[in-house]
Amino acid sequence: xxxxxxxxxxxxxxGVIEGDTVTEIEGDVFAKFEQTSATHRLAAVxxxxxxxxxxxxxxxxxxxxxxxxxxxxxxxxxxSPTPEPWHKGINSLSNPGxxxxxxxxxxxxxxxxxxxxxxxxxxxxxxxxxxxxxRILGYTCGNDVSERTWQxxxxxxxRGKGTDTFSPIGPWIxxxxxxxxxxxxxxxxxxxxxxxxxxxxxYFDFGEVISFISQQVTLLPGDIVWSGTTGDPQVLNxxxxxxxxxxxxxxxxxxxxxxxxQG
Numbered sequence: 001x002x003x004x005x006x007x008x009x010x011x012x013x014x015g016v017i018e019g020d021t022v023t024e025i026e027g028d029v030f031a032k033f034e035q036t037s038a039t040h041r042l043a044a045v046x047x048x049x050x051x052x053x054x055x056x057x058x059x060x061x062x063x064x065x066x067x068x069x070x071x072x073x074x075x076x077x078x079x080s081p082t083p084e085p086w087h088k089g090i091n092s093l094s095n096p097g098x099x100x101x102x103x104x105x106x107x108x109x110x111x112x113x114x115x116x117x118x119x120x121x122x123x124x125x126x127x128x129x130x131x132x133x134x135r136i137l138g139y140t141c142g143n144d145v146s147e148r149t150w151q152x153x154x155x156x157x158x159r160g161k162g163t164d165t166f167s168p169i170g171p172w173i174x175x176x177x178x179x180x181x182x183x184x185x186x187x188x189x190x191x192x193x194x195x196x197x198x199x200x201x202x203y204f205d206f207g208e209v210i211s212f213i214s215q216q217v218t219l220l221p222g223d224i225v226w227s228g229t230t231g232d233p234q235v236l237n238x239x240x241x242x243x244x245x246x247x248x249x250x251x252x253x254x255x256x257x258x259x260x261x262q263g
Contacts, residue, residue: 002173006022017042020042023035050119050140052090055219055220057087060083064203088162092164092165096253098254099165101257102236108147111234111235114229115228116139118136119140135210142168142252145167145236174248179199180205183198183247185229190240195231241254
């Protein structure tokens with residue numbers, strides 16, 4: 001099942017997508033709901049970020065072939081024995097189709113990071129890695145936009161990965177996707193593939209990351225855990241169109257623009 005959050009007229013609603021149609025639902029998307037008789041053409045609605053989380057976590061370095069890229073940013077030269085989760089500010093949340101804005105005071109520009117995201121279904125606290133899988137509603141696509149100078153120089157990732165517009169997610173939640181079976185995470189810039197990795201190659205899988213976080217932090221329905229990225233992401237330019245596809249889920253597309261200089 002594919003669950004979307006969308007805007008039609010002046011209303012924001014949830015619905016189930018089948019083909020090119022979205023059917024509105026009644027009830028709680030994280031518990032029990034029913035489809036109604038109200039339908040819309042998918043092209044006639046505006047897709048929004050499929051959830052509004054209370055918190056988002058990145059897993060830390062989570063793909064071995066991203067290690068050499070990370071070493072030049074954070075100095076980390078070996079994979080960690082446990083996940084190293086960090087908060088990604090929810091202010092950075094952005095919708096499909098919304099612009100990724102390069103801050104005017106960025107010194108090196110911003111880079112894409114195409115990722116798969118797990119959406120939490122129920123309150124999750126002190127679960128085992130095996131139990132964690134049952135706490136996931138489904139999966140969506142995300143772009144962990146990163147400003148590398150800030151990421152390297154600051155004491156945390158608060159602005160390097162948490163600036164406004166740095167977290168586009170969508171286009172919907174897929175409840176049957178299985179990251180353990182492997183789904184390629186593909187990034188295309190202006191139609192050219194620039195990044196590819198499989199969810200099966202995550203160093204710590206979603207069960208392990210969620211379990212680790214849940215030992216100290218209660219994850220709530222709608223919260224998001226990112227997969228991490230791979231390879232050597234490159235700088236985006238104003239006018240670019242960046243797509244993040246998780247094969248088996250869908251495609252998240254966002255334009256890139258520069259913030260006008262102020263002062």
